[in-house]
Amino acid sequence: MNPKDLRFDKEHEWVRVEGSTATIGISDFAQDQLGEVVYVDLPSAGDSVGAGESFGEIESVKSVSELFSPVTGSITEVNEPLRDTPETVNEDPYGEGWMIKVELAEPAEVDGLMSSEEYEAFITEDE
């Protein structure tokens, strides 16, 4: 089961909002579909990103996927250890495997994202 306090988009990213900061990562479903993550290409703190825009890439042995930001804002923090230990995304997608933190410019965007229950239903029909 996915954590209840998260919101999800259809590209399988999750968002955790604390105050005006959103932490973003990819879902357990997404990491399982990808397989062993061997490379994560992340932006730099200070970059800005728009909702639905690519902020990086994630690669398994066989495939590469874009990472899309579910929200608009400026990137305040990047999970630097992922550059050396990308497998953390597989091991702990909702914890140590987070990717970026964004200072929300449009907090209302979060309301348009799926709840945990809605996301569960989404990936069930997606399969």
Added chain:
Amino acid sequence: MSAAARRTPLFEEHVALGARMVDFAGWEMPVQYGGIIEEHVAVRTSAGVFDVSHMAEFRLSGDGVAGALQRIVTNDIARIEEIGAALYTVMCDEDGGVIDDLIIYHTGDAEYLVVANAANRDVDWAWITARLPDGVSATDESDRTALIALQGPRAVGIVTELAGHQWQPPARFHIAPGCLGGIDVLVARTGYTGEDGVELFCHASHAVPVWRLLLSFPDVTPCGLGARDTLRLEMGYPLYGSDMDRGVDPIAAGLGWVVPKGKAGFIGDAAITRIREEGPKRRLVGLTVAEGIPRHGYPVLRGEDEVGKVASGTYSPTLGYGIATAYVPAALAEPGTALSVGIRRKVVPAVVVRPPFVKETSLTHA
């Protein structure tokens, strides 16, 4: 091409093991079970089992078969005069273009078993059978033959345990009959991983018991096409369709060693001799990259100029970084040459290296 994907006799086994199935050359094949990296590591350190039953098998026999093969393939059939010997070779057209790469096993008196890539089965069959003299018969045994590869430092020990300790495994690049758990198989000491190991030919109806027998060993891991690809690329083994095709000759592909200089009278002889004398315009080289993972089709650059494209590329689980092959102008083929690879938005430094990328395996000192 027919729309429905073909299935090997082991399809249900793969599904039961939780494999992720993909289309490969018209076949529904397992790309991975637990994960490509753990499967890869199992083969490098213990043993992995692969279903490669999609490969094509042609049996050729009769008076004149050796002479006919000598004309069809580039390598020297006289090297496998001894029954039980095997030969890696390519088969070219008159222009020297590679039609396929093959392993030919000398299985009996005036009898050879030719193993070809699944994707080339129809083309190869037509090409070969059109060039056989009267008296040589050919049978396409692909549908009734299962092929199971057991690869890794533990592989030969496991097969010997199953065949009984009085049984002698065949030498490297040889084939011999064996009986595993009461099932007759042909055991070939060949493979596509760079590790010691075997490839087992058996009747399709025996594939499931042989597969289960091998997996009954706790140190045998089922492995999919994903690990097969990372293993072969670490060794620099070319893959037909990525590293070579009808548009390239064996010299450019780095396969000059399967075209012996003293041999004449085979198809493509004149063209390949000329290419060898003049030197190929392009060469297949190995590349290592500073970051990211190069993949098939990505541009290879020298300064600002695109000088080639990645033929095969992957993440090397053994080395922990990206590796690739690419055709580049011959002048840029020297090991140590600084190039770069366009990995989507980034241009990443790359260095030409001489494969194999991984130097030490269970075959190194075998």
